[in-house]
Amino acid sequence: MNPLRGRVEWVRWLMGRYRPEDRRVLEDVVLQRYRRNPNFARILFVGVAGYVRHYPRMFAEQTFVTIDPSLRRAPFGGRWHIRDRVENLGAYFAPSYFDAVVMNGVIGWGLNDLPAVERAITVCHQHLRSGGELLLSTDADKPCHGQLAQVRALSSGFVPAPLPTLGTPQYTTHVPWHEKSEHVFLFFQKRSPLA
Numbered sequence: 001m002n003p004l005r006g007r008v009e010w011v012r013w014l015m016g017r018y019r020p021e022d023r024r025v026l027e028d029v030v031l032q033r034y035r036r037n038p039n040f041a042r043i044l045f046v047g048v049a050g051y052v053r054h055y056p057r058m059f060a061e062q063t064f065v066t067i068d069p070s071l072r073r074a075p076f077g078g079r080w081h082i083r084d085r086v087e088n089l090g091a092y093f094a095p096s097y098f099d100a101v102v103m104n105g106v107i108g109w110g111l112n113d114l115p116a117v118e119r120a121i122t123v124c125h126q127h128l129r130s131g132g133e134l135l136l137s138t139d140a141d142k143p144c145h146g147q148l149a150q151v152r153a154l155s156s157g158f159v160p161a162p163l164p165t166l167g168t169p170q171y172t173t174h175v176p177w178h179e180k181s182e183h184v185f186l187f188f189q190k191r192s193p194l195a
C-alpha cells in the first residue's frame, strides 16, 4: 500500500478544507433527515470525536444524546453526553425512548466482533420506538465488514429501510485515506419485538 495514500485529503480535512464522501453523506443526507424533524425528537448518536463536535448544535431543538466510553473524547459530546458503552444504555433510558439511533464508525472501531455487535444492536432495538430508525456503518478494512447478516437482532428485529433521499438501504462511499476505502452505510427500521 502507498503510505501517502489520501494523506493530502486527510490533512485538508483536519484543516476544515475538505470533507470525504462518507462525511458528506452522513452530514448532508442522514443527519438532515432527522434535523428539526418532529418524528425524530429523540436521537442517540453513538461515538464522538473532534470532527463531530458541532453535531449537537445542529440538533439544539431536539434531544440529541451522545454516548462514548472515552474520557479523552467526552468534551466532544453534547449537552446530554453519557460516558459509557452503548451496551449499557439501559442504565440511563427507558425502553423505546429513542426515535433514531445513529451508530456511524463504531462497528470495527470498538465493537470489534459479532457478539459485541449483537449485544449493542439488541440494546439499540430495546431503546428504539416501534418504527424507529437505526443507521449503521462498516469499513472494508475493519472487523465485521460484510458480516452484519449474521447479527440476529438485526434480522429478527429490523427491516432494511431505504433512506428516502438515497432510495436504498445500503450505500457505499469511499474514504481516500483508508487502505480499503469503502465505508458502507446501512439503514434499518425497527419492526417487531425480538423473538
Ligand SMILES: C[S@@+](CC[C@H](N)C(=O)[O-])C[C@H]1O[C@@H](n2cnc3c(N)ncnc32)[C@H](O)[C@@H]1O
Pocket (backbone or CB within 6 Å): 046, 047, 048, 049, 052, 067, 068, 069, 070, 073, 084, 085, 086, 087, 103, 104, 105, 106, 109, 110, 111, 120
Ligand atoms: C471512529 S470514532 C467514530 C465517531 C463518530 N461516531 C463518527 O461518526 O465519526 C469511534 C468512537 O466510537 C467509540 N466507541 C467504541 N466502542 C463503543 C461502544 N461500545 N459504545 C459507545 N461508543 C463506542 C470510541 O470510543 C470512539 O470515540
